[in-house]
Amino acid sequence: xxxxxxxxxxxxxxxxxxxxxxxxxxxxxxxxxxxxxxxxxxxxxxxxxxxxxxxxxxxxxxxxxxxxxxxxxxxxxxxxxxxxxxxxxxxxxxxxxxxxxxxxxxxxxxxxxx
Amino acid sequence: xxxxxxxxxxxxxxxxxxxxxxxxxxxxxxxxxxxxxxxxxxxxxxxxxxxxxxxxxxxxxxxxxxxxxxxxxxxxxxxxxxxxxxxxxxxxxxxxxxxxxxxxxxxxxxxxxx
DNA sequence: GCGGCCCTGACACGACCCTGTTAGGCTCGG
DNA sequence: CCGAGCCTAACAGGGTCGTGTCAGGGCCGC
Numbered sequence: 531x532x533x534x535x536x537x538x539x540x541x542x543x544x545x546x547x548x549x550x551x552x553x554x555x556x557x558x559x560x561x562x563x564x565x566x567x568x569x570x571x572x573x574x575x576x577x578x579x580x581x582x583x584x585x586x587x588x589x590x591x592x593x594x595x596x597x598x599x600x601x602x603x604x605x606x607x608x609x610x611x612x613x614x615x616x617x618x619x620x621x622x623x624x625x626x627x628x629x630x631x632x633x634x635x636x637x638x639x640x641x642x643x644x
Numbered sequence: 645x646x647x648x649x650x651x652x653x654x655x656x657x658x659x660x661x662x663x664x665x666x667x668x669x670x671x672x673x674x675x676x677x678x679x680x681x682x683x684x685x686x687x688x689x690x691x692x693x694x695x696x697x698x699x700x701x702x703x704x705x706x707x708x709x710x711x712x713x714x715x716x717x718x719x720x721x722x723x724x725x726x727x728x729x730x731x732x733x734x735x736x737x738x739x740x741x742x743x744x745x746x747x748x749x750x751x752x753x754x755x756x757x758x
Numbered sequence: 759g760c761g762g763c764c765c766t767g768a769c770a771c772g773a774c775c776c777t778g779t780t781a782g783g784c785t786c787g788g
Numbered sequence: 789c790c791g792a793g794c795c796t797a798a799c800a801g802g803g804t805c806g807t808g809t810c811a812g813g814g815c816c817g818c
Contacts, residue, residue, distance in 0.1 A: 548806085548807070563764095577728070580731065584728055588724060593805070593806090604702075649793090679786085681794055705776090706776080707776090
């Protein structure tokens with residue numbers, strides 16, 4: 531029930547080279563035989579096929595998916611990005627600039643070290 | 645209370661060229677004067693500075709932040725990535741492969757069209 | 759035991775990203 | 789009105805990404 535890299539390549543539409551690259555990005559990691567051969571099971575094949583359609587239908591690059599993976603593995607990075615995006619793009623009215631800057635910096639401080 | 649692009653550049657550590665590039669990525673979009681001049685207010689300056697530290701401390705590229713922005717603007721892309729990542733990396737035991745594949749595809753279907 | 763796979767590592771090469779720089783034209787302030 | 793600064797558009801060059809291909813060396817099945 532496991533395919534060699536060349537077999538997996540032909541049934542999923544990737545090239546063997548790309549399968550190794552995808553593995554290097556941490557996206558699909560096949561099991562290994564005792565001698566080090568990559569062994570692709572049904573789960574990996576399915577993942578490879580859905581990955582392919584994901585790229586096509588959303589116009590995404592492999593590197594982008596790699597970055598999304600990084601986001602999952604580094605919640606603090608995700609948090610930092612979230613606070614950055616959520617920072618009000620315009621200063622609230624009635625608040626002096628200095629105070630507002632201090633407020634925002636404080637907010638970031640808390641969120642980063644939570 | 646608004647700075648011209650060159651002034652904003654010197655106080656934030658970016659180059660004018662980069663400020664235009666950052667704007668093009670949709671990350672920091674300054675107001676415009678009637679004649680089309682970019683006008684950076686305190687909010688934009690703060691955003692530029694925090695962006696800079698974000699890149700340094702997390703070893704992230706501008707393009708990555710751009711992709712994160714894209715994720716916020718395209719929830720369906722985020723959903724697609726989530727379901728892909730959450731696909732069990734190994735088939736559950738006791739379930740024939742065919743059934744499991746069907747189950748996963750069905751799950752994706754639902755999640756995508758929710 | 760040998761032909762055909764697989765492994766890792768490396769080079770190659772186009773495409774695109776990042777950043778600076780320049781050109782040509784408009785705008786601001788004194 | 790004139791010098792300094794802004795605008796857009798374009799080119800340029802070093803860097804990285806995606807992908808193929810090759811070399812040198814193990815592993816597998818008949």
